[in-house]
Amino acid sequence: MLPVAIDAMGGDHAPAEIVAGAELCVEQGIPVVLVGRPEEIGDTSIEVIPASEAIPMDADPTKSVRTMKDSSLVRAAEAVRDGKCSGMVSAGNTGAALTAATLRMKRIKGVGRPAIAAPVTNIGGGLPRILMDAGANVECTPDLLALFARMGAVYATTRYGVEAPRVGLLANGEEDSKGSPLTKAAFPLLAEAEWQHATNATFVGNVEGGDIFGDTVDVVVTDGFTGNIALKTLEGTARTIINALLAAFDHDDDARQGAQLLLPALLPLYEQANPDNVGGAALLGVNGICMISHGSSSANAILNATRTAHELAESDLVGKLAAALS
Amino acid sequence: MLPVAIDAMGGDHAPAEIVAGAELCVEQGIPVVLVGRPEEIGDTSIEVIPASEAIPMDADPTKSVRTMKDSSLVRAAEAVRDGKCSGMVSAGNTGAALTAATLRMKRIKGVGRPAIAAPVTNIGGGLPRILMDAGANVECTPDLLALFARMGAVYATTRYGVEAPRVGLLANGEEDSKGSPLTKAAFPLLAEAEWQHATNATFVGNVEGGDIFGDTVDVVVTDGFTGNIALKTLEGTARTIINALLAAFDHDDDARQGAQLLLPALLPLYEQANPDNVGGAALLGVNGICMISHGSSSANAILNATRTAHELAESDLVGKLAAALS
Numbered sequence: 001m002l003p004v005a006i007d008a009m010g011g012d013h014a015p016a017e018i019v020a021g022a023e024l025c026v027e028q029g030i031p032v033v034l035v036g037r038p039e040e041i042g043d044t045s046i047e048v049i050p051a052s053e054a055i056p057m058d059a060d061p062t063k064s065v066r067t068m069k070d071s072s073l074v075r076a077a078e079a080v081r082d083g084k085c086s087g088m089v090s091a092g093n094t095g096a097a098l099t100a101a102t103l104r105m106k107r108i109k110g111v112g113r114p115a116i117a118a119p120v121t122n123i124g125g126g127l128p129r130i131l132m133d134a135g136a137n138v139e140c141t142p143d144l145l146a147l148f149a150r151m152g153a154v155y156a157t158t159r160y161g162v163e164a165p166r167v168g169l170l171a172n173g174e175e176d177s178k179g180s181p182l183t184k185a186a187f188p189l190l191a192e193a194e195w196q197h198a199t200n201a202t203f204v205g206n207v208e209g210g211d212i213f214g215d216t217v218d219v220v221v222t223d224g225f226t227g228n229i230a231l232k233t234l235e236g237t238a239r240t241i242i243n244a245l246l247a248a249f250d251h252d253d254d255a256r257q258g259a260q261l262l263l264p265a266l267l268p269l270y271e272q273a274n275p276d277n278v279g280g281a282a283l284l285g286v287n288g289i290c291m292i293s294h295g296s297s298s299a300n301a302i303l304n305a306t307r308t309a310h311e312l313a314e315s316d317l318v319g320k321l322a323a324a325l326s
Numbered sequence: 327m328l329p330v331a332i333d334a335m336g337g338d339h340a341p342a343e344i345v346a347g348a349e350l351c352v353e354q355g356i357p358v359v360l361v362g363r364p365e366e367i368g369d370t371s372i373e374v375i376p377a378s379e380a381i382p383m384d385a386d387p388t389k390s391v392r393t394m395k396d397s398s399l400v401r402a403a404e405a406v407r408d409g410k411c412s413g414m415v416s417a418g419n420t421g422a423a424l425t426a427a428t429l430r431m432k433r434i435k436g437v438g439r440p441a442i443a444a445p446v447t448n449i450g451g452g453l454p455r456i457l458m459d460a461g462a463n464v465e466c467t468p469d470l471l472a473l474f475a476r477m478g479a480v481y482a483t484t485r486y487g488v489e490a491p492r493v494g495l496l497a498n499g500e501e502d503s504k505g506s507p508l509t510k511a512a513f514p515l516l517a518e519a520e521w522q523h524a525t526n527a528t529f530v531g532n533v534e535g536g537d538i539f540g541d542t543v544d545v546v547v548t549d550g551f552t553g554n555i556a557l558k559t560l561e562g563t564a565r566t567i568i569n570a571l572l573a574a575f576d577h578d579d580d581a582r583q584g585a586q587l588l589l590p591a592l593l594p595l596y597e598q599a600n601p602d603n604v605g606g607a608a609l610l611g612v613n614g615i616c617m618i619s620h621g622s623s624s625a626n627a628i629l630n631a632t633r634t635a636h637e638l639a640e641s642d643l644v645g646k647l648a649a650a651l652s
Contacts, residue, residue: 123570172554172555180465208558210558213563214562224498228498233538233559236539237567240449241564248588248594251591255587255591258584258586258587259588262575265577265581269570
């Protein structure tokens, strides 16, 4: 298997944590190359694809990708395009990663716009849910939502082994009559039998925000504006509750002793809630694997995202998406 | 002070829990009347405004309000309109409550559409945030979002004593350049100095889903589609984490002992997270007080929503909204 290209320059803790993550990959037998400024990457046994520029986290995506042709993000995408790497991973500027991957790898035939499939950890057990689009496309057409449903179903099967994915349309109520003009227009497209048959998916109708965690759906389809808000609301809620809990655990001696006793039972939940463990979000619809890890990624987050990229390449995600869309 | 009209027939546990909630109000010196079928309300010392019909939880709002003129919801709204009651509280069909209040009480001058202001408990401390519109208006214009900002600011001051409310516009990123076509068109309206001056509010720009819990904003403005999804995502996330925690607390003897020790430190958080304690959502923009409590309301939830209605009437919320909009 070809190595995964890791953007050494992207992320709040780049390049140190990224390089450390790449080293963890090597230890676990996942082939990788680093992409970035050799002098900043420093001493490593890992192959480096040199790139002299680094796109800042807050740079304008389209402009920076067009002008910074020797940036680590652009070079990583080119390594995938040129068949030198099986996929790419970046914790850098999400919009720029998306733009670089789209412009360099090009879109799979039938893909109007690529979209971000974000895994939502199912705290308390069960497979993660897939929320898509999690932010790539602020404005969507009904056709795009239908595309996201199809790609999300293929992804649920390929990444999580969900044999018969249940796909829901995020709306302001479960009744068929609920929804925005966009979701109401998308509803009949998602209800069509043909794509469900082709992907072995079932369209379960409208789902609510609370269902992103429930056991009623595997893929939640929405536009990138709403998806971004739902995802950040969810992350913010979890972070707020966890912080309040941690404060309570340190409230007094009794609380500290109680927390100690609870630790073994709580640790699995804490691990589940840790965003470093989800393996990153996938950009679906481009001709290659592109994993987007959060900006604050630790070495462990990079390991998990890279392992996911490696596994998705092994299971030919792109080929499966292309087949489902043809 | 006039009594608050409590819809005895609305809610999953009506009328028993509702009547029990009304009795709690009386114990606490909050004047109330019950509205509904006397034979179902049963024995009580509380005055009953008779209404022979009950709008089902899942009935079509507009149709049911138009046809069920002797329903408890319609009669409650009329009691406010006719100056017999200071406000109304219902745990019934939200859409029907909204429609009944709007049609019977009429809108405040300058209000294009009333909106639901939902309190978001600030788990871990601090005042609740106000999310509006939380679901009344699926389709919004930029002007409506500007109206919600203005009403939300008045509400933050009147209900929570926030002297200089910070108002944010919910978007897919904090940068001014982010947003949907709707939020981008609303942004300059919210940035206007005049309304901020009139309400002593500050427009802080775009905020993200995670900010609904943060300390950067008091009022989060959004359309009813997005607001409903954000609110349900938030509630679902909290419920999922709390359920997972409760399971962990009962994992084994050590965990049970630890949970016992932690109880005093955790109880305040549990109380904060309990939706029964938030006091209900307010319908803003109608000529009267209308509190909407969640369908699963307990007696305690009714007590808190009714106390809020009573206090809002005492502080002349409607007069303050009218003044801010004139």
